[in-house]
Amino acid sequence: MKVLVLGGYGLIGEALIGRLLRDGHHVAGLGRDVLDAERRRPAVRWIAADMSRLLAAEDWLPVVAGVDVVVNAAGALQDGPRDRLDAVHRRAVVALVAACEQAGVRRFVQISVIGVDPASANPFFSTKAQGDKAVAGSSLEWTILRPGLVIAPAAYGGTALLRALAAFPGFVPAVLSRQPIQTVSVADVAEAVSRAVAGSLPPRLAIDLVEGKARSLADILSAFRGWLGLPPARVVPMPPILGRLVGAVADGLGTLGWRSPLRSSALAALAGGITGNAQPWNDVSDHPLQPLDATLADMPAHVQERWFARLWLAKPVILACLSLFWLVSGIVGLIRQDEAADILVSRGVPANFAQISVLTGSVADMLVGAAVLVRPLARPALLTMIAITLFYLAASTLLAPELWLAPLGPLVKTIPALCLVVVALAVLDER
Structure with a gap:
């Protein structure tokens, strides 16, 4: 069949696409930025579109024309510059369902989440619930799947955070460490979607996808630490106020475009526990959902997982250090502008040009x-930091080459800072 997967390059969506391709379907994927996805999955027909702008059935009709099944694996955690929860979870889904009914789409598979509730104070859960309601109220042959905490070989968002906390040196910090959580393998989610697409599940089914037994966050982190091959370490509960503080900082970073899994919405979800009912799935399927231990065993960790886990928490530290370094450098240059200009003048640079150069450099550093x-x-x-640093090194070498041998090493110390920028570029990608 022709299957359209929304959010096709996400943590869940990419696994679904791989499974649907193996099932022999013709797959199209939709997302905002599909260039990387096109390179990774050339067998998929990719559609570049922002769901939050497709808010009328007419917007969706060209997208779903000729499609047999739609799988909605798109979603966002919290409102931000790139995310509008009500638009993505509710308004776009309402319009999409209407377009599917008009275009004769046969089936609709909605990937929802444990804990949806239209009355929830958490916009993530309330908007998701409203999207589910639009699907359930349609005339389509629909299936709504509500996974617990999805564990996948890929790491993004909460799954990346689990690995990073598990790899913390010396001990494992955890907020709400005793909260119960039921996980599910992304392969099991893909199996459920495969069956829904094929029509082998009961129609008009809304069902949880969770392992049979809940376990605490502390137990999950310990399991991930063992999976990474690291020595056992004590899970140390962090005070709730620290969680609220980190959530507030993460929310602030969200306004700058960073999608931290530590935002207040995620912490609120964890505070309520991530648990569902495993029995209904067992009643309709001969494929029991595997527990966390089996999920981890099916995706053995190697050195790349340990590198990622250790670097994930280092990434914000690296970016914060670089920001502070360049801001302070620019501020000091402005405060001591005359002294800096005198150094250039002593090297034969005209006074006016020296003043302008120092001012320009300081402003550029701060920017x-x-x-x-x-x-x-x-x-x-x-990239601009690299260019400025190389220019600074070249100009200093021409004007004052003896600085390379200066006792405090002002030029030599620039090299490690340059290397840190390169590391930041290497770990900048989010997925």
């Missing part, structure tokens, strides 16, 4: 130091 904190500007800011 890139601030820009690196804004997600859409981070990459160009890092």
